[in-house]
Amino acid sequence: MLTFAVCVSKLTILGIELLTIRQHHLLSLSLSLSSAGQLCFEVVFALENDARIEVSKYVSYLLRHDPEDLEMNDEGFVELDQLLSKVRRRFPTIDKKLLVEVVELSERRRFEIVGDKIRALYGHTINVQVNLKEDTQVEQLYHGTTSEAAEQILEKGLQPMKRRWVHLSPTKEIAYEVGKRRTDTPVVLIVDVTEARSHGSRFFRATDKVYVCKHVPAKYIKKLPN
Numbered sequence: 001m002l003t004f005a006v007c008v009s010k011l012t013i014l015g016i017e018l019l020t021i022r023q024h025h026l027l028s029l030s031l032s033l034s035s036a037g038q039l040c041f042e043v044v045f046a047l048e049n050d051a052r053i054e055v056s057k058y059v060s061y062l063l064r065h066d067p068e069d070l071e072m073n074d075e076g077f078v079e080l081d082q083l084l085s086k087v088r089r090r091f092p093t094i095d096k097k098l099l100v101e102v103v104e105l106s107e108r109r110r111f112e113i114v115g116d117k118i119r120a121l122y123g124h125t126i127n128v129q130v131n132l133k134e135d136t137q138v139e140q141l142y143h144g145t146t147s148e149a150a151e152q153i154l155e156k157g158l159q160p161m162k163r164r165w166v167h168l169s170p171t172k173e174i175a176y177e178v179g180k181r182r183t184d185t186p187v188v189l190i191v192d193v194t195e196a197r198s199h200g201s202r203f204f205r206a207t208d209k210v211y212v213c214k215h216v217p218a219k220y221i222k223k224l225p226n
Contacts, residue, residue, distance in 0.1 A: 055091055055102050060110060062086065063120035076119035076128035083118055109207040122206040124164050132204035132212065141168035141203070141211050142224070143189045144179025150187040150223060158191070158216040165204075165212035172224055174209055188224040196220040 062070060070078045070086060084099050103111045112121050121130060143158060158166045169175035172188050179186025193203055196216055203213045
């Protein structure tokens with residue numbers, strides 16, 4: 001048995017150069033000799049976690065904010081193969097399997113694949129029509145934010161700002177984690193969905209961790225006690 005420890009950026013075997021791309025690490029290198037005396041090898045790379053995050057961020061940018069040269073329909077869908085070609089310009093060794101894996105394992109399920117098309121489910125700043133199912137059952141939702149933003153929200157209500165929807169969480173724990181992206185000491189606000197709904201507000205379920213609405217008046221929002 002031969003064991004190889006790859007500690008350099010380039011490995012050459014009988015004149016064949018294998019490049020280890022920065023965003024990947026080498027999982028395995030299998031060598032065998034064919035009946036014709038040719039050296040055959042199989043290299044398996046895995047995408048590093050940091051690179052997965054970068055790929056997810058780039059896909060989010062394209063599908064939520066600026067598709068650039070991608071052909072996007074009114075519902076925000078683009079061809080998966082077209083997206084893959086676009087992503088590979090920045091991450092040359094990513095393949096379709098890895099892209100789908102990044103999409104399906106994304107935090108809070110940001111994306112949706114239907115057939116051979118993909119779209120972002122929420123978070124858009126571009127004008128797309130994502131037809132989400134209206135929720136009529138949930139009674140309370142939560143919003144994690146900074147203490148400064150919380151004061152404004154309690155005065156003026158929740159508004160989508162640059163996005164097309166207000167984002168809400170189904171539990172205070174999820175809302176707290178969302179708030180921690182902006183501050184080490186997040187404030188969690190609770191929304192009385194039942195009361196807001198009875199006065200015309202509509203709430204939609206994007207994923208099991210994300211609910212959205214157009215606007216929540218301040219009178220239906222309270223600060224959750226620490």
